[in-house]
Amino acid sequence: MIFGKIGISAILVLIFAASTAAADESCAAGKTLKDGVLTIATGNPAYFPWVIDNDPVSGKGFEAAVAYEIAARMGFDRDHVEWTSTTFDQAIQPGPKEFDFNLQQYSITEERDQTIDFSAPYYAAAQAVLVRQPTVDGGATPTLASLKALKWGLAAGTTAPALVQELVAPDSAPLLYDETADTAEALKAGQIDATMMDLPTALFTAAVLLDDGVVLGQFPKGAEAPDSFGLVFEEGNPLRDCANEAIAAMTEDGKLAAIEAEWLQEATGVPVIE
């Protein structure tokens, strides 16, 4: 573990040294909330595997690592990055923001884009169906016909309710909850059979929050409703272009894929729903 930490930080230091030298500092200059400091927001709590141990400052977890990498390429080293937290809804409402950008698995949608600005996508998420073992024993299979008959429960503020309506169209109206933790609670209580969330979160919930969670299946990436995560900016914030440059560069040189490989295990065992 210690070796791992040292290894990672050594790599990061190297990257930062390389990137800050190469960064075009003029892009983000004077466009941040506080001069010379980049203020990044995420959720509280922020969940595994996006942020490890709810501590984004550590740079551990997919979103924390991506945030630091983008910051570095915009010319902010680790000491000039400040973290703050907002609720999911706070960031997508209109008006001035207390952060330069916010990342907590915000799906890019046209409607949200009218009140805020999204960066280019930094992750394309497959949507997964999470159930408990008794439901599987009861004969649930990763087919649309079987999914239709289940009782669904979803997190209301997310894109999941619309997606389920579109992809599954269940027989009975889904129950809705504040957040994914509550849907896990309802699964435990047996009030719902199935819920939908992005695959990494589903794998974490199945492994940690539930004793007998099963990720029944995933909808293929690039299904009718591909779900891509983007950074959230205040409407019209010029900083977005700098972040987009950084994301484009990261995608180009494979750094983004490397971060993804490090923090988001490829879920090979999850069947694709036909």
Next chain:
Amino acid sequence: MTPDGMKDAAAGLKPVRGPTRREVREARLRRRSMLIAAASTAFVVTLVVGLVPMAPGWERVQKSFFNPDIFAETFPGLLGAFLLDVMIFAWCAPMIAVLGLVIALARDARSPALFPLRLFGTIYNDVFRGVPVILVIYLVGFGIPGLGLPRPWNSPYIWGTVAVVLTYSAYVAEVYRTGIESIHESQRAAATSLGLSHWDTMRYVILPQAIRRVIPANMNLLIALQKDVALLSFIGPVEILRQAGVYKSIHANFTPYLGAALIFLAVTVPATRAVDRMIARQNKARS
């Protein structure tokens, strides 16, 4: 005597009493205060309507809170979801009225042998008035079904209702109790001297007066209950507040919340006015 009255008297007719000088003056005062009230209200409204749109962020706020298209699109769905609130309210209110009364009577038990009953009533009220409603809803709504009840007995509708009834019964019980204690001890004494038993005294003498006395206070609790029913959405049921939230996340716009607020007001404002009138009537009857 007004000049009119003099003329009538001169004509030998029965004098018609015109308004006295004092009544004329009071009418004039009333008219004047009405005018002043109307003018100041108009002034304030003009200020609000005129100044708010001059704020720099008004266009954005208007776009995301007062969007007529989205309002029209989501309002029918919100009305449909509000039916669920009304239904939950309709089956909770009678249960709360009954359970609250039972607990109030338990707290009023006077014989020493029934002390455990009093103790239970006291503890019940302290606990359920001391814990936020939403906590009770979470604990009861997720906790009890988690014991492994089969469907449909683990439905959030059932346990959400139980949570609301438990909490509100404690408040209503306290209101009943103040009503019962406000009936003078002499009434009990009189009933006892007539040979009525403790329960008969309660049934025929104390409760009819006590309940009548606390109707306004209980009505206030009813109005509060109407709003708190929305808290059931935390454990799954899609009622108006949640439906508004869903529309909000679909359209990334807050107008649906405005629609929901208007629907709530359409119900609570008339109820509140009715309670105020009732209280005023009672006060008049007492004075």
